[in-house]
Amino acid sequence: MENSGSLEQALQEGNILRQLNALIVAHLRHHNLSQVASAVASATMTPLNVEASPNRLLELVAKGLAAENNGSLRGVSSSPTSYGSIVTPRTASIDFSVTHVKGSSKTLPKHESKQLSEHKSVVRCARFSSDGMFFATGGADTSIKLFEVPKVKQMLSGDTQARPLIRSFYDHAEPINDLDFHPRSTILVSSAKDNCIKFFDFSKTTAKRAFKVFQDTHNVRSVSFHPSGEFLLAGTDHAVPHLYDVNTYQCFLPSNFPDSGVNGAINQVRYSSTGSVYVTASKDGAIRLFDGVSSKCVRSISSAHGKAEVTSAVFTRDQRFVLSSGKDSTVKLWEIASGRMVKEYIGAKRLKLRSQAIFNDTEEFVVSIDEGNNEVVTWDARTAEKVAKWPSNHNGVPRWIEHSPVESVFVTCGTTDRSVRFWKESV
Structure with a gap:
């Protein structure tokens, strides 16, 4: 034997x-x-x-590092135990390099929305956790609100006892710019105009303030966790992205950043699904891609949206493409390997707000805000045809839209009405 x-x-x-x-x-x-x-x-x-798969090894290494480092931040609880579980995508990655014939667009099911809460001022940003169990919103009133998605659904189904707003944090001195969830631990990170990045442990019911603070030298416009949770990207009013080691506080800067002619603040930073690359969207109109290990700038797409600033940039799951939004009222899809534009989504006005364009959870649709008509607009991601538009139901144009990474729900954040609305498919 x-x-x-x-x-x-x-x-x-x-x-x-x-x-x-x-x-x-x-x-x-x-x-x-x-x-x-x-x-x-x-x-x-x-x-x-x-x-x-081209990135299978990177995906396994990222998941292994995340599992090994789970709970490595000192003093942070790892409960609830279900948080941070890896969710299998509902569909396989889409090859956007293949030409799709117009007229073959998919139909997006009708969605309806419900107001959940209000901030005391403009709701500036929102973010879902990677497992889709939570989302948080940040306001110009300096507050952060955390919602539990299953409780939102209970409330929408008629349960009057359900309380989806489970935490409120108050520790910034200026408006909140961006939020992100740690991929494995119950940590919510925020960035704000007070030049601070703050870490909140949302497993502790009584905690109102941050347990860790990074003090930057500039207004911190955007933050993004590495999939391992060990590093945090920060985009600031400075043109160079900052990379923080979460445990040691050490800050790194790209070694070959193209300083010549660069004068734009960073509107958004985002890691790819494996952390092998990250992207910045800048006010100078450029999209820049950086190697996730060396932090070297490996590609710069200048004037990505003409003379307009780039307000957002996010990766597809397979890391082959980047979806960008600009204040020229266009949304574009770029092939990383060549730097060429492969899709353009038009028909939604965006000139004033620093709003973003996003994929739905299956990457079959692109979703954004139309400032001109105060609508939520959706395109078929493969054909670039507009397939749906719905009234935002906000009093005033929403500033932000964020989609769940695991199911067909999203949230919109109000300006004039200061409200948070939760969207789901109509029954």
């Missing part, structure tokens, strides 16, 4: 090793390191043309 167990263990270890070698070869090949891939394939007797 012992020999049988040892043999089984050896076979299992051999199988894992073969899978690892295959992933390494595929990773090298897909990142244009053909000579190195050939050498590794030869040395390990691995087929050079092995089939594997």
Whole structure:
């Protein structure tokens, strides 16, 4: 029996090793390191043309690091235990490089909205947790509100006892600019005009203030956690993105940032799904891509929206494309490898507000705000045809829109009416 167990263990270890070698070869090949891939394939007797997702190795490493570092922030509770679970996407990644014929657009189901709460001033931003269980909103009144999605649904189904607003935080001195959730621990991070980045542990019911603060030198416009949770990106009024080590407070700057001619503040920073690359959207009209390990700027798309500033930039799940929004009233999809625009979504006016364009959870649709008509507008992501437009139901144009990463729900944030509205498919 012992020999049988040892043999089984050896076979299992051999199988894992073969899978690892295959992933390494595929990773090298897909990142244009053909000579190195050939050498590794030869040395390990691995087929050079092995089939594997281009970023599968990076995805597994990111998940492993996240699991290893879960709860590594000192003094932070890891409960509730369900928080941070990895959710399998409802659909496979879409290849946007394939040409799609107009007229073949999908239909987006009708959505309805319900007002959940109000801030005392403009609601400036919102963010969902990666598992879709929570979302938070930040206001010009310096407050942060945290909502639990299952309780929102209970309230919408008629449960009068449900209380979806579960936390309120008050620790900034100026309006909130952006929010993000730690990928594994119950930590919400915020950035604001007071030059501060603050960390809140939302597992503690009585906590109103941050347990950790990063003091930056500029207005912090945007923040984004690395998928491991070990690093935090910050986009500020300074043109260079700041990268913080969450545990040591150390701040890093890109070593080869193209300073010449750069004078625009960063409106948004976002990591890709594996953290292998990150993107910035700037007031100078450029989209810049950085290597997630070296922080070197690897591509700059100047005048991405003509002379208008770029207000948002987010990755597709497969990290091959970036969706951007600008104050030229266009939304564009860019291929990272070539820097070329592959799709343009038009028909929604955006000239004043620093709003964003986003994908829905399946990446089949692009969603944004039309300032001119005070509407929520949706395009088929593949054909770029406008397929839906609904009244925002806000008194005044919403400043922000944010979609759940796991299901067909989203939130909009009001300006004049200062309200938070939750959208879901109509029954």
